[in-house]
Amino acid sequence: MMFQPQNPALEQALSAGKTKGYHLTRTTNVFDCLNLVAQKEWDLLLLPASLSDGTEAADMIKLFQRHGYHGAVVVLSELQHAAEVTRALQQGAMDYLLIPFGHTHLAQLVQRLVQTQQQQNMVAESCKSKQMFQLAQRVAQTDASVLITGESGSGKEVLAQFIHDSSPRAAGPFIAINCAAIPESMIESILFGHTKGAFTGATSAQAGKLEVANGGTLLLDEIGELPLALQTKLLRVLQEREVERLGSHQKIKLDIHVLAATNQDLEKAIAAGRFRADLYYRLNVFPLHCASLKDRRDDIIPLANNLLRRHMPPGQASTEFTKAAQKVLCSYDWPGNVRELENVIQRALVMSRGCLIREEDLMLPTFENITSERITGVPTSASLSVVRPTRKSMTSSTKPDLQKSRKLAEFDTIIETLRRFDGHRSKTAEELGVSTRALRYKIQTMREQGLDIEKILTGQNANLVPTNFNFS
Known part of the structure; x- marks a missing residue:
């Protein structure tokens, strides 16, 4: 938030706003304001209805817009400046606040701004997207566990954030943990927390992500990559709604909305023995799918x-x-x-x-x-x-054959490495020297070409030639 003029009457409300999680920057003149606008992106600009030299908020809004500011503007006004406020609103100001105002009024205004920006960020022109967001808004009013599925990059975390922002827990924390991005040796302590001395290197107590998310929402991204042993422990935590830090027997009550996301077919993972069926049913109370x-x-x-x-x-x-x-x-x-x-x-x-x-x-x-x-x-x-x-x-008749050979060799390398590491994708990606995300992209490509990865890994299908290999 950015506040332009100095006014002692506003100090208490603005200082209270800091405790609400707002980051406030004050400036004392228009020129400093323009410099700050050029340096970074701001969410909200608080402007006086009128300056001492007669400059109105509407004039300042025009000036800031010419210099590239496209965020929200709120006018701070006293009763005698009603005409100036009207002109500012006509120029594009979002709202106004009458001086003096309490910090609760500021909090309500910021919350409305967040909701407005959230609606702008949620693009839903297609029927599939509109239906998805309608369902997301409905489930956001409950604490039912949500399993979000969809291809990599389709917006699963954005949808999870939307659910949180649309829920009664919006003022609480939104904690996202990527199960595929954390080393297996660390994920248990990161998820559940630990006490001092719980293991070598635990020099101080640390709250886990489950505990940090209390009062808010927890997103378990790439849930299909969670090791089986931890799946059992997570299931117990979700059932009992309480967690114990590593090295402690003290139970900590949890009040969280649990969301999970994956680009895998978890039912196939269950059949292959890589994912617990009971955890799947615990998470999949309300399924949502992000279309490609x-x-x-x-x-x-x-x-x-x-x-x-x-x-x-x-x-x-x-x-x-x-x-x-x-x-x-x-x-x-x-x-x-x-x-x-x-x-x-x-x-x-x-x-x-x-x-x-x-x-x-x-x-x-x-x-x-x-x-x-x-x-x-x-x-x-x-x-x-x-x-x-x-x-x-394709200009050469031999080019498709060369490409096919190159791709099949690449597919074979990925399959063999997955076998060596029992299907563990993080270890496979590390061995291949690529990111986990890049490996997921490649596996998805293999599936699209007709390869059933799970059957190949379990020996049910040793054929590495895609059934619908094409170049179109």
Whole structure:
């Protein structure tokens, strides 16, 4: 939050606001305010209805908008400045507060701002997205466990945050823990906490994520990667609603809303013995599915515009997509979903000239480079051309065979490494020298090509040749 003028009558309310979790920066003149606007992004700007020199809030709003400020504005006013407040609201101010006001009024205003921004961030133009958010709002009013499924990058954590923000627990903590990103040796202490001396290196007591989330929401992301031994302990905690830190027998009561997310088929994981059925049913009280971006194309342009506003550098004039660029965005299949779209938007902002993002600024990858990019996370030089992946782009009749051989060798390496580590993806990714996320992308690609990973790992199907291998 940013507050422009000095006014002793506001000090108490604003100081109380600090204890509510707001970060407040004060400035004493318009020029300092403009400098701060250029340096970083602000959520809320508090302006006086009128300055001593006669400058009105409406004039200041115009000035800040010209310098790239697109956040919310609230006018601070006394009763005699009603006309100035009206003009400020017409210029785009979100609301006004009459001086003096209590910190509860400020808290209510900020909460409304959060809800407004949340609605703006939740893009739901397609029928699938609208239905998903409607269901999410309903379950947010309860403490029913939610299992969010969907491809990597499809927005599962964003949906979890939306559920938290829409719930009666919105003022409490939102704690997300990625079960795939934490070493197996550390995940138990991070999740459940520990006492001093509970194990070598435990020099002080530490609350676990379950305990920290008390009064709020806990998201267990990539729940399918949680080791079996910890699945048993987590199930007991969820059933009893209490947790014990490592090294302690003291039970700590829990009041949390539990959400879980995965891009795996947990029913197949249960059949393969990698996931507990009882934990699955405990978490899957209310299932929600994030559709892939290619299955909700009506969301692509609104999402792209939203991401464009979010990543636009402070002070930069408004930028928009050309019609040709929008057409390319809508025709691409987005294998990396919203995460890939966000990367493309950030790259386009760097490459664009002026206030327009053109087709060539998007630099969408060619098909033959998608594989290497997903594994390494680094774009190749050839991927900087804008080419739609089609069979016609193959100029040599032998090229598909070479690509197929290369892909099959890659698939075989991944399968063999997964076997060596009993299907443990974090260890497999470390051995292959790639991120866990990159490995998940590749496994998803293998599934899309017709490989049943679980059957291959359990020896039920040794055939590594995809059933629907293609290049389109």
